[in-house]
Amino acid sequence: MFAPGTESLVKQAREIQEEELQRFYGRISKHLLSNKEVAVEVVDSLQRLHLIVSATKYARTLPPDLIKKLQTLLRSLSCPEQFQILSSAILRESLPLSLHTLSTELSQDSRALSYMASVVLSQAGNKEDLLPLCQHLLKFLESRQPEVQVPKHTLPILSKIFSFSPKILSEDQVNVVSRKLADWLRYASVHQGASMSSGGFFTSPRIRQPAPMTEVDGAVAGDFFTVLCVGQSYTEDQWMNMYTFSMMKNWLLTYDTEGTSNAESAQLKRTQVIQTSHQDDRSEVDSSVMSMVSATSSSSRLLPPKERLREKAFEYCHRLIEQSDRKALKRTDAELQKACLVESVAIMDIICNEDASYVYRAFPCIKALYGRLSPDLAFARALLPIAQFYLNHSETAAVDSEAVFYQVFTRFPAELFNEPMLAFEFVHFCLHNVSVLQEKVVIYRHSFPNLLKFLAWNSPGLISEYVELLPSLLAPETAIELLHSLLDLPCLAAALDLQHRSSCYPALDRAVWDQQGSKITASLDAFRQPSYRGLFLYILRPEAGTGDTIDRLSTLHEALEGMVESPRVVRCAQIVPVLLHIYFNTVTQMADEKLLNQLLLVLLERSSLLFNIKNFSTEVQRVFSTHLQTLCKLHPPLIVDQYKELLEFVSTTTSIYSKENFYTHAVWVIGEYLSVSYDPRCTVELITSFFEGIEAVLFEITQVRQSSSPPCYSPRLLTVLMTALAKLASRSQDLIPRASLLLSKMRSFARSGPVAVYFSEEDTEEIITRAHELINLLKLPNVAQFVLAPSTHGDSPRWHRDTNAGLPQRMRAISGLLHNHSNFLPA
């Protein structure tokens, strides 16, 4: 597919020598002078020239005479399209700019103008550069003579211009264009373009009676022309109709946003018009074949241009929605119907945002459309704009919208999680409306288990969106369940994968299953077993509220064992830490005491209950460690509240081996925050029991036996354990002798054979020094209490700024004391 030859061509084009290039330019100039006999050669050279100018990101400057010739070629009416394309492409890519030269002499010819415009549009840097082109186009649009042909691409070019610089059109010009657009939109011919029939060799060509347009299902068009009308050939105004509708949303978004901000006066005007109205005389349609849209159409000729366009656009969209109900004969048309539905509802939404009186006219149509589309998931993407419409306007019209959101939030993610485009649009719909959804749509927050399915399935593709979305899903009542759900996200990915696979391959087809690898087969088997059914149902649940988590999570992990290496699961596991950080940062802002307690318990419980994916536990525990600290700092009484669980956790030596980092942090927070200064409930008994727990662990892991294996934990853990012991001892001074005794053994431990091999000299030194310092400190209990228990305000900025009040000051004083008194202390 991508051949080495292609790569070498790029290289050649980039590395061509200056001398050779100049010769090449000269040759092309000469070719362009001569006549058409060498057309093939000219095309070939121009193609090569285009490759040379476009293959590098640095611009190439062409000789002025060549540029001039290319510009002439572009303007020339007689020249074949290929020449125009190539010269336009070369001019776009090269220097000097052709923008100004071309702008002074814009062509009247439709095709040439379009290719010239493409150069102007690509080289323009500001509004002034675009003015000549814009004025040139407006001349066609402003002309009132019917014989003036509007160049085909006028509207796409104009669309590009005003989406870059809306202010380029004056108010009057906007009105002129609006009037023109309304006419094209609503009054294009309903008959097919006159096709020339050859009429056979002997008869002279004659013009056939123009046939009427048909609908996409083959029936004769029942009303005015739209893009969903089919005919053998199209007239100019029908082409313009298509271009107009294609740019309509963009136009309304740009120019229909300020206009009539007082909808009431517009409404007043409209009723006046209707009262004096008669059927719009320009409509070519026989009233007997009128669809609902024309029949209910009011005369709008007296309305100001912008409002008239709004009216016509509304009618057009209404008709498109009606037309989309027809069964299309061609697949392309069926797809176009869906795109038209999306566009029509979006345009109606824009119009209703501008003028609320349209809401009452739109709702019957939108409601019927919803009723028609909602059972069929193939129309899911068309339902999103409908949901948007309900979100924006159901309150105005006092329409119940619950069913719509129920459908959107329960069915879509559960059944269409593997549709990348829908997932993207769905998530962006949520992001776009996040505050409204949070406030007004109850089911939104409640359906986070469902919403996470999109993310679990395509985690790298959607992570940046969910980073933004996650805080909005958090509510105090479901916070714990959400935390479990985030931790179980890789399980969800695995379960979705199994669900997807098992729906793809029938149960009996073992051969296909076995191709998946035996590990996955085992998981697939489990997925189908009734005994696991409840577990899978839980993990794939659509809504929150069935319980924060389940008891048999480890059983589920075992059942999913075969999926741990699946790329989807591994990728999903990689994003969990990111989401957890966001979760904790958000939840700590809203959490009350009760929730904080629950969070702490979840941390302790889930630190050892995670899906066994490579690195997953380590990464998650790292996040847990950080936030354990945050939680305790935020609310130190947590330690006393949860002392049973914490005590059990830190007293279990095996915790060290599976989750050292988290364990270290747990020990640290106990040493730091278990103090009567944080919580009056902190009794001597409590301190003693924690002290004993930590003491036992430290004792156990520093036992040196000849047979014992070297320690498999870091020196940091040792120093943290020692310090925590000393801190607790300083708060209950009866414990000091015990602490000192244990600390004094550290020296011999660190110097012993197996340990010395495992720890570096520096580490050993660090351990011994720390033990020594702590022993010395504990010799002066009052000082130790002072140093080892920083006051609650110890970390306020003042301590860092104020040199007279900082900890350094204290430390200096203490080291002075120790130094002076060291002679009096027993050795």
Place this chain on the structure above:
Amino acid sequence: MVVCFLIHTVCPVSALSPAESRILYSRDFGLEDVELSGESREDNPEKRRLARKEKLGVVARQVRSAVCLSREMAGSVYVEAVLGEEAVALGEAERGVLSLGHGEPFAGQSVALWLGVQALAFTLVCQPQENLLLAEGTLRNLARHCLEELRLLGTGSEVLLKSDRVDAMLQRLLPHGQLLFLNHRFAQNMDKELSSYMSK
């Protein structure tokens, strides 16, 4: 409006580092809304061109990694299709979408739709308010034309030398970056024009 259309590689290219992508065709529809973004405008045309090209490179790289990730997760391995099997190749193509934030790399927010066909990706970057369903259909239609008219499944280098064919397609199917609502008859009219262009 569509910001740009690209055809670029998603396979390893010898001269490039593994994450890079070679852009084989690019059409930048120009003009970004600098007024909205507040990004200071570059007046030097040479630098402006360089910046634009680099932005296209950024998009190609991001799409490349998205295509690779999507293939990795789906565990899909494609069977190399040969000339004449364009419909099969297109049928098996992966599709996806990614959102490009402010200044990453374009001034405004934009959305990149991609279609991964074997070693190549077709990418359409459009503004976020565009009709993505329509854009997706347009991208697929463009990809089909490109595969056929540039013989992309073959080993030739038409994509570089006959880029005017892509320009001719874009001129009709996506004039100046405007997505069009084309029913099958409008499309046939354009296809007819295109095939007469190609046969010349």
